[in-house]
Amino acid sequence: MSTMGRQIQRSGAHHQRQYSDHFLDSGNGSNRWLQSAGLHHLQQQDFGFCGGGVGNGGGGGPGSRAFRLQRGFSGESGLYSEPSSPPPMNSRFTGQQEIGKEAMSPGDLSPGLLDLHSLDTELIPEIPTHRLYGASSMYHSAQGRNFDDTDTFLSTVKPSGRAQGGSENDLLKTLAVEKEKANPVAKIRVVVRKRPLNKKELSKNEEDIIDTQSNFLTVHETKFKVDLTEYEEKHEFMFDAVLNEEVSNDEVYRETVEPIVPTIFQRTKATCFAYGQTGSGKTYTMKPLPLKASRDILRLMHHTYRAQGFQLFVSFFEIYGGKLYDLLNERKKLFIREDGKQQVCIVGLQEHKVSDVEAIKDLIERGNATRSTGTTGANEESSRSHAILQLAIKRSVDGNDSKPPRVVGKLSFIDLAGSERGADTTDNDKQTRMEGAEINKSLLALKECIRALDNDQGHIPFRGSKLTEVLRDSFVGNSRTVMISCISPSSGSCEHTINTLRYADRVKSLSKGNGSRREVTQMNTSLRESTTFLSSSAVPVPSPYDVDELPKQTEGNEIDLVEEQYESDNSQLKYNQRLGSYHAPAAPAPENVMRRANGLTQVKESKSEPQTSQSDDDLNFLLQEEEDLINAHRSLVEETMNMVREEMNLLVEADHPGNQLDDYVTRLNAILSQKAAGVLRLQTRLENFHRLLKEHNVLVSYTN
Ligand SMILES: Nc1ncnc2c1ncn2[C@@H]1O[C@H](COP(=O)(O)OP(=O)(O)OP(=O)(O)O)[C@@H](O)[C@H]1O
Numbered sequence: 001m002s003t004m005g006r007q008i009q010r011s012g013a014h015h016q017r018q019y020s021d022h023f024l025d026s027g028n029g030s031n032r033w034l035q036s037a038g039l040h041h042l043q044q045q046d047f048g049f050c051g052g053g054v055g056n057g058g059g060g061g062p063g064s065r066a067f068r069l070q071r072g073f074s075g076e077s078g079l080y081s082e083p084s085s086p087p088p089m090n091s092r093f094t095g096q097q098e099i100g101k102e103a104m105s106p107g108d109l110s111p112g113l114l115d116l117h118s119l120d121t122e123l124i125p126e127i128p129t130h131r132l133y134g135a136s137s138m139y140h141s142a143q144g145r146n147f148d149d150t151d152t153f154l155s156t157v158k159p160s161g162r163a164q165g166g167s168e169n170d171l172l173k174t175l176a177v178e179k180e181k182a183n184p185v186a187k188i189r190v191v192v193r194k195r196p197l198n199k200k201e202l203s204k205n206e207e208d209i210i211d212t213q214s215n216f217l218t219v220h221e222t223k224f225k226v227d228l229t230e231y232e233e234k235h236e237f238m239f240d241a242v243l244n245e246e247v248s249n250d251e252v253y254r255e256t257v258e259p260i261v262p263t264i265f266q267r268t269k270a271t272c273f274a275y276g277q278t279g280s281g282k283t284y285t286m287k288p289l290p291l292k293a294s295r296d297i298l299r300l301m302h303h304t305y306r307a308q309g310f311q312l313f314v315s316f317f318e319i320y321g322g323k324l325y326d327l328l329n330e331r332k333k334l335f336i337r338e339d340g341k342q343q344v345c346i347v348g349l350q351e352h353k354v355s356d357v358e359a360i361k362d363l364i365e366r367g368n369a370t371r372s373t374g375t376t377g378a379n380e381e382s383s384r385s386h387a388i389l390q391l392a393i394k395r396s397v398d399g400n401d402s403k404p405p406r407v408v409g410k411l412s413f414i415d416l417a418g419s420e421r422g423a424d425t426t427d428n429d430k431q432t433r434m435e436g437a438e439i440n441k442s443l444l445a446l447k448e449c450i451r452a453l454d455n456d457q458g459h460i461p462f463r464g465s466k467l468t469e470v471l472r473d474s475f476v477g478n479s480r481t482v483m484i485s486c487i488s489p490s491s492g493s494c495e496h497t498i499n500t501l502r503y504a505d506r507v508k509s510l511s512k513g514n515g516s517r518r519e520v521t522q523m524n525t526s527l528r529e530s531t532t533f534l535s536s537s538a539v540p541v542p543s544p545y546d547v548d549e550l551p552k553q554t555e556g557n558e559i560d561l562v563e564e565q566y567e568s569d570n571s572q573l574k575y576n577q578r579l580g581s582y583h584a585p586a587a588p589a590p591e592n593v594m595r596r597a598n599g600l601t602q603v604k605e606s607k608s609e610p611q612t613s614q615s616d617d618d619l620n621f622l623l624q625e626e627e628d629l630i631n632a633h634r635s636l637v638e639e640t641m642n643m644v645r646e647e648m649n650l651l652v653e654a655d656h657p658g659n660q661l662d663d664y665v666t667r668l669n670a671i672l673s674q675k676a677a678g679v680l681r682l683q684t685r686l687e688n689f690h691r692l693l694k695e696h697n698v699l700v701s702y703t704n
Contacts, residue, residue, distance in 0.1 A: 185259050185480055188450060189240045190508040192217060192485045192501065193252060195281040196245035206490040210497070212244040219501065221494050237501050239508060245489065252285060253292045256482045257411075261296045264393055264409030265305060268478040271471060273414035275443075275503065276486030277496035285486055286415040287368070290389050293411055294360040297391060311405055313351040313392040314360055316367035319466050320385035322438040326350055327367035327387070336469055344472050351392065364389065386442065386467050387415040412474055414467075416443070442467035443503070444622060450481055450507050483507055506623060622692065629689050636678050643671050 194210050194217075211218040219235040241255050260270040272289060274282035294312065301310045316327040317334060324334035328350055335347045354360050371387055390412045394405035417439045442465035449468045474481075485504040487497045650671070654664050 185263055186240065187480060188508070189256070189480075189482045190485065190504050191241040191243060191252075191256055191482065192237075192239050192487060192504060193243045193247070193281060193285055194245055194487050194489050195284070197489055198279075201488075201490040201492065204492070206492045208489040209491045209494055210487065210489045212242045215239055215242050217242045217501070219494065219498055221498065222491065235498055235501070237505055239485075239504065249285070249288045250292075252484070253289055256484055257289050257293050258296065260480045260482065261293055261411070262300065263478075263480055264297070264391075264411050265300060265310070266478070267409055268480055269410045269412070269474040270480040270482075271412045271414065271474045272482040272484065273412075273416055273446075274484045274486055275416050276500045277488065277493060280486040280488045280493070280496075280500070282415055282484075282486045285484055286413055287364075290364055290391060290411075290413050291357065291361055293413075294354070294391060295357050297393065297411075298355070298357065301393075309395050310408065311394050311396075312354050313394060314354050314363050314389070315349055315351045315392070316363065316387070316389045317346070317349055318371055318385040318387045319438075319442070319470070322466050324349075324466065324470070327370045328352060328363060331370055336466065344469055346470060384417045384439070386417055388467075388470065389413045410473070412471065414471075438465070440622070441465045444626075446471075447503070447507055447623070450483070503623070625689055625692060629685055632682055632685055636682050639678055640675065643675055646671055 194212060197206065197208055209220045209222075211220070215238055217237045217239070219237075221233045221235060223231055223233050225231060243252060243255060247255075257272050260268070260272070264270055272286075274286045276282050294314075297312055301312065314328075318325050318327055324336065324346065325331040326334055326349055329348075332348060334349050337345050337347050339345060352359075352363055354363070367387070367389065371385060390410055392410045393408045395408050396405045397403045445465035445468040449471070483504060485500050487493075487500055647668075650664060650667055653659055
């Protein structure tokens, strides 16, 4: 089952069950569940039958009706009889931390089985990160920002809460927070790098449409109204850092990877990946980073951790069309295997022990020369593979060199395939289509894993793709992730650039510690509102069925223009929905928008529709649909909670002497019908989404 499929399962019956199990739980327990389901706003509600409501309120003693009701639900019906604490985390994840074993032989070259997922990391004394390099100024970014933790989760834990210290859970939480604080590197960091205009773009007189200021970025998109007059739409974004075209590779390193290097000596698995369309500068950005990091790692090994037996290993492989190849062993095909303990291994991957920078440089060059590349119009050297270079720090057990060394920490660098390659699902030959599908799948899965990671979810959907499968150990335990989104400044790449930024925005905004999303989205919305208003007030937009009503001088362009308008309005609608309010766009009507939202299916099936009418931002479309489904699910849970409350009241009333039976029957009937209708609505939506996943080939099959 795919990530998405699994997620659906998780958020469907299972979630509802969890909700049932914990709904009656009082205080912190139910609050936690509400919070984790994104329903924290319901925490304050008095449900009248929770332990924290009636039970604590004086009317809930053993003799009271509410008490009997509650008991009835937890005991007699059997429906709510499970313990009220959250179910344990998947034991696969907790167990691994203690029992993982590394099956790798020692030596300079360690062929065979690389256990990517052993978390049997050496317990070395943790040294506060800031002491490792001495002067903390080394972490200061090119723009004077520190790579500090802006995670609001940390700042919202008040010292007073700690002092009062209530429950054991609070204490554990506080300890976890303290531990996080000792490591001042953000768990997820999203950085954007804009490259300069290249010769080709300059020769075509393409404009630089990206403005950067501090960690803000504005994309100036030129659009056309239906009467062909031009207008500009601004898209504003905010990230952890925005690096403009003047920023050197050295500065990129300082801003992204340098701060996480010391953490890998502290049992951390760190990942740095570059994302962006082909030719946007991913390889240019990623290439120098491993070497710079190795230099710092070796320096730390030879100074701070001198004579502590640390060793550095390099491996380099690529995922191409869903298959793995060793870039340091003549592209030998590699296989992912899961052992009895559900630990995933890459069978046959060579790890090279290195002790000087020159040796690492040679290996990196060798690996890069072996990478798969394809040819696209945009970048002759375009890569359709994900390249993964890993620097693993290991240490011999008790200084015993005859035993395989154990992994202490790891730093993975991923040069992702061009993001727009995911759109190749309808283009070219079968091979390209399959590559496109795999790329889409991996980008969706990667986002899901990062999202799960930052929300400390017990379940990490790493099985969503080969990429996330091999990165599994980077998503459990102590982890750090840096995403560098590379963008081209040119007007010709506007659409891809916006897609890249939206993906980055989603990665960041979905994380628990981020409050920027709403702000930026609102900014976007107000801008969109003004532009939508402008265009729709200038020329009334007809229904999509009434293309005859379009101005005749635009013949040939009409449909595109109308589609574009609907697309914009559709985004507007969805943006507003995400903000929790519905401002109907001036035109078209919501039902037309819905038609457009489902249009992708129709376009794909319709033979008369040209292939080009399918937008190449499938990935964003799927992400949006996924988000909408989850929102719809959340609304249904909310609605269900209200209905349960009504039902509880109804039951209380039914127990009263002199109760009107026909009133009870009518009201219960209404509640049950409403419930059934809600479930049906969500099921239909779920089926549509599932179909979309199938159509875009993002359902996972597990064959090597
Ligand atoms: N920041 C930059 N400054 C100067 N030149 C750059 C910069 N970023 C990229 N380039 C140049 O742009 C071209 C394309 O960059 P690169 O190959 O890194 O793109 P890419 O995103 O890796 O593409 P693909 O996905 O196809 O591999 C290269 O010639 C590279 O040297």
